[in-house]
Amino acid sequence: MDYEPPFLNTYKTLLEKSLEEDTNLYSMVERSDDEQLPLIDLERLNNEEERDECMKEISEAASEWGFFQVINHGISNEIMEMMISEQKKLFHEPFVNKLSAETVFNLSPNTYRWGNPCATNLTQLPWLEAFHFSLTDIPNMEHHITLRAKTKALLQNSNPALAKIRSRLEAFATRIATLAENLVEILGIKVNMNSNHFQENYLPQSSFVRLNRYPPCPISSKVYGLLPHSDTSFITILYQDQIGGLQLLKDGKWVDVKPNPSALVVNIGDLFQALSNNVYKSIKHRVVAAEEEERFSTAFFYCPFNDAVIQSENKPALYKKFTLREYRQQTQQDVNQTGDKVGLSRFVL
Numbered sequence: 001m002d003y004e005p006p007f008l009n010t011y012k013t014l015l016e017k018s019l020e021e022d023t024n025l026y027s028m029v030e031r032s033d034d035e036q037l038p039l040i041d042l043e044r045l046n047n048e049e050e051r052d053e054c055m056k057e058i059s060e061a062a063s064e065w066g067f068f069q070v071i072n073h074g075i076s077n078e079i080m081e082m083m084i085s086e087q088k089k090l091f092h093e094p095f096v097n098k099l100s101a102e103t104v105f106n107l108s109p110n111t112y113r114w115g116n117p118c119a120t121n122l123t124q125l126p127w128l129e130a131f132h133f134s135l136t137d138i139p140n141m142e143h144h145i146t147l148r149a150k151t152k153a154l155l156q157n158s159n160p161a162l163a164k165i166r167s168r169l170e171a172f173a174t175r176i177a178t179l180a181e182n183l184v185e186i187l188g189i190k191v192n193m194n195s196n197h198f199q200e201n202y203l204p205q206s207s208f209v210r211l212n213r214y215p216p217c218p219i220s221s222k223v224y225g226l227l228p229h230s231d232t233s234f235i236t237i238l239y240q241d242q243i244g245g246l247q248l249l250k251d252g253k254w255v256d257v258k259p260n261p262s263a264l265v266v267n268i269g270d271l272f273q274a275l276s277n278n279v280y281k282s283i284k285h286r287v288v289a290a291e292e293e294e295r296f297s298t299a300f301f302y303c304p305f306n307d308a309v310i311q312s313e314n315k316p317a318l319y320k321k322f323t324l325r326e327y328r329q330q331t332q333q334d335v336n337q338t339g340d341k342v343g344l345s346r347f348v349l
């Protein structure tokens with residue numbers, strides 16, 4: 001198919017080396033079938049009698065699981081379906097169009113990514129392609145298109161999916177940012193932050209929307225769809241299609257996050273774990289590669305601006321204060337040197 005990134009060709013040497021070993025990546029840590037991820041009905045926040053109980057469930061899920069699902073979250077099925085269908089069209093554009101999207105649409109470098117050019121063995125190779133959009137890039141896409149009005153027809157012919165996705169991204173990001181703001185405010189109250197803390201200190205202009213596609217994978221027991229990781233964000237909100245594959249680590253076992261068409265998955269990121277002094281947990285998660293079917297997910301990473309200072313009000317503080325910029329520099333350095341991001345443990349006092 002002309003839209004598939006050339007995984008097999010590009011990573012031929014890695015594949016040949018590792019195929020000789022008879023390992024199954026997923027049998028190394030046990031899976032748990034009996035754990036049920038909390039499912040929270042946000043409609044209850046609008047009911048005076050149930051509001052407090054609902055807030056309590058949200059913060060308990062964030063500290064016990066670091067993950068929960070929400071329904072009645074205010075983002076209509078229509079918005080989600082339009083986003084996903086546009087996302088599909090985008091990923092089904094010829095591979096060369098996806099590669100040239102950054103230049104044509106004036107996007108930040110590394111918006112489109114696939115695989116891992118630094119992988120030295122198969123376990124470091126995510127079987128994934130993604131568009132990682134900075135929120136500040138989305139309006140610029142329009143600007144750029146307008147500026148090049150004369151060539152617009154040409155652009156739309158060569159890459160109609162990207163020309164159209166801007167409005168879908170905007171509708172999705174605006175609504176999901178409101179949900180993120182409501183959730184962090186609720187979570188913040190439970191760890192003694194005043195209700196405007198996020199608005200006053202972090203103005204989240206540097207949030208991201210990430211569109212993920214997991215291509216069918218002929219060697220699905222040997223690679224991850226997405227490697228085990230924690231998110232850097234305050235919180236992440238994710239919509240996944242019905243294929244399944246997302247798993248989170250709980251008490252040393254991998255737990256499936258079963259798809260639910262009405263639910264969004266919320267998880268705590270590293271920054272909120274630090275800000276809450278470990279009350280809330282940024283939990284490792286991964287995606288299992290699937291053999292037959294492609295899988296789509298859409299993630300919103302609620303992040304502060306780069307110079308925002310992350311420091312907990314709770315005493316005694318467990319982490320040094322740091323800025324998001326410092327955190328990113330450290331994790332990048334660790335990834336380059338060790339292949340792993342290391343993360344918050346670098347900032348422990």
Ligand SMILES: O=C(O)CCC(=O)C(=O)O
Pocket residue numbers: 210212226231238240245246285287296297299
């Ligand atoms: O695709 C998924 O289900 C998870 C995606 C994810 O964890 C991420 O993009 O950080």
Ligand SMILES: [Fe+2]
Pocket residue numbers: 229230231236285
């Ligand atoms: Fe993630």
